[in-house]
Amino acid sequence: METTSKNLNQSIIKAFTLLDAFTTEKKEWGVRELATKSGYNKSTTYRLLSTLVSLQVVQQNENEKYSLGSKLFELGNRVSLYQSLINATKIPIRDIAIHIQETVLFGVLKNNQVFYINKAESLQGLKISTSVGSYQPINATAIGKVLLAFSSHEKQQNTLKMMSFNSYTRKSITKKNEFITELEKTKNQGYALDLEEFELGLICVAIPIFNKNNKLIGSISASGPSSRFELKNVSNYISILKNGAQKINL
Template identity: 35%
Template sequence: MTERLIQSIERAADVLELFLTNDPELSVKEISDKLQLSKSTVHGIIKTLEHRGYLQQNPEDLKYKLGIKLFTLGNFVGKHLDIGNIARPIIRELADEVNETVHLVTIQRDEVIYIEKVEGPRALTIYSHIGKRAPVHCTGVGKAILAHLSEKEVDRLLSAASLEAFTDYTMTDVNQIKKQLVTIRETGYAVDDEEIELGLKCIAAPIFNHKGNVIASISCAAPKMRLDEEKLPRVIAGIKRAAAEISKSLGYKGNDF
């Protein structure tokens, strides 16, 4: 059975969403024309939204713009979004799709920390669990985040890191790492190819919040032999799609994917 929607609330939402386009200020006539509603109907909606603080009028041209109440609500939502709860069903679906383990990490005190993990049908032998910390310079999840930080923050994080070589494939030269970060920004995903553990390969992508700041990343981790030329493109596409879906759920409006 289709749920009953309240038309007046639908129309009020339509009015508010008009301001999310390239028109920060709109007159009653402009709103009426865009929504194909009568001026009297639009006027009633606008005055109600203005009374509650969701719209405010420019006294000079009498046009309307979004009000401070929406900023207050947006900040409240941003502070209370639980990325783990949002990401969990998405990374679970991804793990089922690629049949591999998927991690969700965030950055904390100059390291990445695992905050969610969904095992694939063939569990990894690597030691990973929720709460585990790992370096940023040689993990796919770490590099996916680094690539979207400011140059100043990247310099700070790399200077604070020990840049330890965990395998013969670990990149420890700062200039080389920075070159790789450019490629990551261009492609939208990062790779850890046996950099932290021999035989392990990870594909990772960044997650952005509603302000456009990178706050986390997800990765698919598997034995290198399983991520062959046939499977790798599917994993890359899945990781990027899942990261984009999580970012969108957090309010991200960018086009980085």
């Protein structure tokens, strides 16, 4: 049997299908519940879970439900590409968060979406639900606009073809040509804004991050509630973001 022009191991695919069911919204599953969700037989699901438990990839709680285990935490902390990005951004975005008094995020383009790599919060800042290791759309986020605007022409064309243009609020940009205009504006002004486009009440401003070779490595943003994140302060926030960005060395 062939998948993507070569045989792939079905058991491993099944195992990761099960692991994907564990999210920040639903952290634990029973055997039959997970079998229903995944479409696998409950005996198969039970055996796959037992194997994952024996490897500490999954753990069984006292209520007999299953949740993700320590081995994933261990392996997740060994993904060297992202660990080096986290190490490089950790202190700069912490300092920006303290200075600006809002949540700061660092993200990259992956799977035609924004992939969040690091996050720094401020005690006074609004609790942003975005979590590290999660994805958000390009068309409705400041980081997404920046990452696409500052990508190579080829990368931009490919992504524009593949990405989604869904509506998250009434302010989301859902037409491709309007989004292209927004990308040109972003490129010209050197930053992007998300004016309640992804989530009502939330405003974000983002700038690109380059390495020594002037290659785009990601984007950082500051996010806050529209009631506090006055547009008149945008240029001030941008200065703080840029100052912080200079301390990211890669």
